[in-house]
Amino acid sequence: MSRFGLIVAGLLALLLIGFASIVRVTGPGWSGAGGGGVATGTTIGKGTSYAGTLVIPVQGVSTAALHDDWAEPRGDGTRVHHAIDIMAARGTPVLAAADGRIEKLFQSRLGGTTIYQRSADGGTVFYYAHLDHYAPTLVEGQAVKAGQEIAAVGSTGDADAGAPHLHFEIHAMAPGERWWQGTEVNPYPVLARK
Numbered sequence: 001m002s003r004f005g006l007i008v009a010g011l012l013a014l015l016l017i018g019f020a021s022i023v024r025v026t027g028p029g030w031s032g033a034g035g036g037g038v039a040t041g042t043t044i045g046k047g048t049s050y051a052g053t054l055v056i057p058v059q060g061v062s063t064a065a066l067h068d069d070w071a072e073p074r075g076d077g078t079r080v081h082h083a084i085d086i087m088a089a090r091g092t093p094v095l096a097a098a099d100g101r102i103e104k105l106f107q108s109r110l111g112g113t114t115i116y117q118r119s120a121d122g123g124t125v126f127y128y129a130h131l132d133h134y135a136p137t138l139v140e141g142q143a144v145k146a147g148q149e150i151a152a153v154g155s156t157g158d159a160d161a162g163a164p165h166l167h168f169e170i171h172a173m174a175p176g177e178r179w180w181q182g183t184e185v186n187p188y189p190v191l192a193r194k
């Protein structure tokens with residue numbers, strides 16, 4: 001299946017989860033291997049599981065400066081934005097949102113220069129896109145600490161060159177899911193501690 005197909009399937013799944021979110025208590029594999037850091041998908045979605053624990057992944061940005069642009073249309077309405085865009089000057093350090101491991105360094109048409117970071121307990125993937133460049137020594141498999149500089153803000157991929165920003169996604173991962181899989185949850189309430 002194409003990457004686009006996977007994304008469409010993911011969005012459909014997310015819609016279904018959204019409709020069921022009120023009653024959804026737990027799901028297979030949402031608790032992650034460790035079971036301690038990541039609770040259910042519902043609590044991630046409400047921002048309770050990670051609330052107060054994630055580093056805002058752009059240096060110098062306060063919670064008040066964050067803007068909830070989850071579910072805004074993109075690509076002339078062909079896609080839905082399942083991420084948060086954090087505006088910052090080109091070259092501003094991008095920071096690891098949590099402890100974990102660099103799982104994949106990937107170049108994509110839309111995302112440009114990107115990083116997929118797996119959380120320490122394996123249950124979450126953090127995705128950082130439109131990066132100007134990686135931190136000089138960054139490699140796949142590398143362990144990183146929350147707040148560690150991993151890249152720089154840019155406008156690679158389909159970002160407006162005049163509006164550099166970090167496109168940041170949080171994916172709740174079922175056991176065995178790979179870096180391009182998972183279910184997107186809204187980063188805004190988590191990062192903004194709402």
Ligand SMILES: [Zn+2]
Nearest residue numbers: 083084085167
């Ligand atoms: Zn974005």
